[in-house]
Structure formats: structure tokens, C-alpha cells
Amino acid sequence: MVTLVVATTFDPASINPANELLAMPGWSPGPPLQEMKSFANRDVRLLQHDRSIVVEDDLDNRWEELTGEVVDEVIFFSRHTAVSNRPALTVHPIGVPHLRDGEVPPQGGKPGWAAPPSPRIGPWLRLLKTIAQSHNLVPEFEITLEGTHHGPVTNKPTLFLEIGSTDEYWRRPDAARVIALLVWEGLAIGGGSDVGNWNREHNKNNKVLLGIGGGHYAPRHMDIVLKDGVWVSHLLSGYSLPMEDPNQSNGGTNNKDIGGSWKEAIKAAYEATKLAFPGGEIIAHLDHKSFKGWQKNAITGFLGEQGIKIGKPNDFY
Numbered sequence: 555m556v557t558l559v560v561a562t563t564f565d566p567a568s569i570n571p572a573n574e575l576l577a578m579p580g581w582s583p584g585p586p587l588q589e590m591k592s593f594a595n596r597d598v599r600l601l602q603h604d605r606s607i608v609v610e611d612d613l614d615n616r617w618e619e620l621t622g623e624v625v626d627e628v629i630f631f632s633r634h635t636a637v638s639n640r641p642a643l644t645v646h647p648i649g650v651p652h653l654r655d656g657e658v659p660p661q662g663g664k665p666g667w668a669a670p671p672s673p674r675i676g677p678w679l680r681l682l683k684t685i686a687q688s689h690n691l692v693p694e695f696e697i698t699l700e701g702t703h704h705g706p707v708t709n710k711p712t713l714f715l716e717i718g719s720t721d722e723y724w725r726r727p728d729a730a731r732v733i734a735l736l737v738w739e740g741l742a743i744g745g746g747s748d749v750g751n752w753n754r755e756h757n758k759n760n761k762v763l764l765g766i767g768g769g770h771y772a773p774r775h776m777d778i779v780l781k782d783g784v785w786v787s788h789l790l791s792g793y794s795l796p797m798e799d800p801n802q803s804n805g806g807t808n809n810k811d812i813g814g815s816w817k818e819a820i821k822a823a824y825e826a827t828k829l830a831f832p833g834g835e836i837i838a839h840l841d842h843k844s845f846k847g848w849q850k851n852a853i854t855g856f857l858g859e860q861g862i863k864i865g866k867p868n869d870f871y
Contacts, residue, residue, distance in 0.1 A: 555626040557741055558617055558710075559600045562607045567633035567717040567724035572600060574727075574734035580743065587613075587620055595743055599623070607632045608662030611707035627672055627711045629737065634700075634718030642718040643686055643729065645679045646700035647671035647787065648708070651822035652794040652815045662705025668788060668822045670830035672713035674740060674750030675699070676763075676779045676786040681749050682715075682736050683780075689732050695723075699779060701770045701791035702823065711830045752831060758783060761870050762834040764827055764862070765789035766820065766853065768841030775839055778867050787830065788823035795819055797849055809852035809859075817856055824862060837865035 561572035576593060581600075584592035590603040599617065603610055607630055614625040634644050649668030650659045657665050683697040700716070715736065717729045742748040762785045765775035772789045779786045798813035809817075827836050838857050842850060857864055 555597065556623045557598045558614055558625050558628045559598060559631070559737060560607070560610070560613060560628065561600065561602050561631045563602065563604050564606055565633050565724070566721075567730075568607055568631040569602070570725065570727070570730035571631045571715070571717070571733035571737075572602060574730050575737055576600065578734070578738055578743070585620060587616060598741055598743055606662075608705045611662075611705065612709065613706070614708050614710045625710050627674070628708045629672070630712070630714045631733065632714055632716045633724045634716035636719040639720050640696060640718070641694055641723045641729075642696040642698055642716075643682055643691070643732065644698050644700045644714075644716040644718065645675055645682060646714050646716070647675060647702045647789065648704055648706075648712055648714060649702045649788065649822070649826065650704065651702070651788075651790070652796055652819040654815055654818075659705060661703070662707070664705070664707055666818060666822055667707060668702060668826040669708045669712040670710060670826045671702075671787040672711040672750075673752035673785060673830060675713050676784050677750030678713070678736060678740050679779060679786075680782065681740055682732070685735050685739070686732050689728055691728060691732060695729065699772045699776050699786070699789060701765075701768075701772055701789045702794060703770075752785070752834075756785070756831070756834060759785070759871075760834050761785065761865075762787050762827060762831045762836045763865075763870050764823060764836055764838045766838050766840050767792055767795065767844040769844070772841075774841040774843075778839065778870050781871055784870050785831065785834065787827035787836065790819055790823055792844055795853075797852065799848055809855045812848075812852045816853070820853075820856065821860070824860070835863070837863045837869060839865055839867075839870070
């Protein structure tokens with residue numbers, strides 16, 4: 555089993571953390587994947603390509619076909635953009651489960667797809683905050699989750715690590731160093747125990763948060779995930795839950811009457827989470843204040859039909 559770390563020369567916020575990681579001891583050249591360079595260190599493989607980070611689909615499958623090595627998880631380095639231009643270091647799962655066949659994903663992926671979310675997302679968010687604080691990047695940089703979005707298509711548990719939000723910060727050496735240290739320590743490349751290993755750690759707490767609703771930076775869910783021991787999977791922000799109310803917000807509307815792809819998005823995220831967290835108890839956490847009454851009623855009714863428990867913050871500790 556190997557971990558695939560992916561970077562692109564196309565993006566300074568991607569290649570700079572990769573170069574910082576490669577400057578650490580133990581790396582050796584590996585076989586090229588088409589035109590992509592690879593490097594190996596213990597059970598980690600770093601792939602470097604020259605295209606947008608969101609367009610090279612199925613790198614996990616392609617690596618397995620090339621080498622015969624089984625890919626256990628995929629980690630991407632990328633830049634982050636935001637209207638606020640605020641400096642940020644972010645962690646998030648990927649997918650576009652709310653898009654329907656025929657719709658073109660604006661940033662990679664394929665309609666209706668959600669990658670299995672890496673179990674490391676919660677533990678690494680907390681580790682990232684610790685490392686960033688030790689390098690004096692906090693409070694200048696916000697340390698945050700992001701909602702599930704964009705590609706590329708992967709089939710194994712996946713997470714994105716991003717530096718935002720303008721060219722000045724994408725090129726910051728200290729930010730690149732912190733991201734590289736997160737991977738070095740989180741994967742225990744230098745020795746010791748890795749961080750966020752579901753198979754080893756879930757016996758302490760097997761509850762997994764599936765975030766539903768809220769803004770892109772998932773503040774209500776973040777409050778829970780920052781607590782030690784909490785596992786987090788997909789985070790479906792409001793824009794990933796398109797809902798069409800045929801009765802103009804009539805509070806009594808049955809969820810079967812409400813159009814949009816919100817049900818498909820929830821089902822895809824839930825199924826992907828089951829793959830990533832075998833034996834886990836998946837519990838939905840709703841950002842209640844982000845929904846209108848008819849939306850909340852429809853979602854809670856649908857979750858009940860699907861047998862998905864809804865939890866309060868204390869249910870995840």
C-alpha cells in the first residue's frame with residue numbers, strides 16, 4: 555500500500571510544498587507516469603505533472619497499472635482562491651455530487667461523483683493548526699476546512715491541501731514549509747506513527763461527521779472538527795444541495811415534491827463516506843441556521859428515510 559502525493563509545476567502553491575517535501579531526507583527517483591516525474595520515500599510516492607491540478611483524472615488507478623503498487627490514499631497540493639483574498643491554509647474533500655449528467659464541472663471531476671473522503675481530514679486540520687502556530691502563521695493565515703468541491707476524479711480516499719488566497723501567499727516559503735511538514739509528520743515519513751489512521755484509531759471513537767449545509771468554510775462543522783478525536787467526511791455546503799420548492803416555501807411540503815439534485819448529492823457523499831470509513835457510524839450534522847424551514851424539513855425527512863442519523867455537536871466527541 556502506498557500514499558500518492560500529487561503536485562503540479564503549473565501552480566506555485568502546489569510545487570513549492572512538493573519541493574520542500576522533496577528536500578527532506580530519503581527520497582529517490584521513481585518511474586515516470588507518462589510525462590510525469592515520480593519520487594519515492596518509504597511507502598509514499600510523489601507525482602509531479604505540468605497541468606492544472608484538477609484535470610488529471612484517475613491518477614490512483616493509473617499508478618497501480620504502471621507499478622502494480624496498490625494506492626491507499628491520494629493527497630493533492632494546490633492553491634486556494636477566495637473573494638476575500640484572505641491568507642489561508644485549507645483542507646477539504648473533493649467531488650461534485652450535486653451536478654447531473656450533461657452538466658460540465660467547472661473545476662474537474664464528473665457529475666454525481668464524490669471521492670471517498672480521506673479519514674485524515676479532521677486529524678490533519680488539527681495538526682495543521684498546531685504546525686502553523688509553531689511557525690507563526692497564525693493569526694495571519696486562517697486554518698480552515700472547505701466544503702466538498704472540484705476534481706480531479708479519484709477512487710481512493712482523497713484530500714486537498716491548499717494555500718490561499720493570492721499570488722503573494724501562494725509563493726510564501728513559510729506556508730509551503732508548513733504544508734510540507736504536515737505531510738511529513740502526518741504520514742510519519744521520517745518515522746513514528748502517522749496521524750489520522752482510521753484503521754488504527756477508530757476503536758477510540760468510530761463516529762464520523764457528514765456535514766450538511768452552511769457556507770463554503772463550514773463554520774458550524776469546524777467548531778466540532780477542531781475538537782480532538784473527531785472524524786469528518788464530506789461537507790456539503792448549501793451550493794451543493796440545489797433545492798427547488800414547487801410550493802413557494804410551504805412548510806408542509808413533502809421532500810418528494812422538492813426538485814433539485816440535493817438528494818443525489820447526499821446519497822453520493824454518504825456512499826463515498828462508507829467506503830472511506832469501514833465500520834464507522836456516519837452521523838449527519840446540519841447547519842440548521844443555513845436552511846429555511848421547508849428545506850430543513852425535507853432534508854431531515856430524507857435522512858430519516860435513508861437511515862442516516864442526525865447528530866448534535868456532543869454526539870461526535
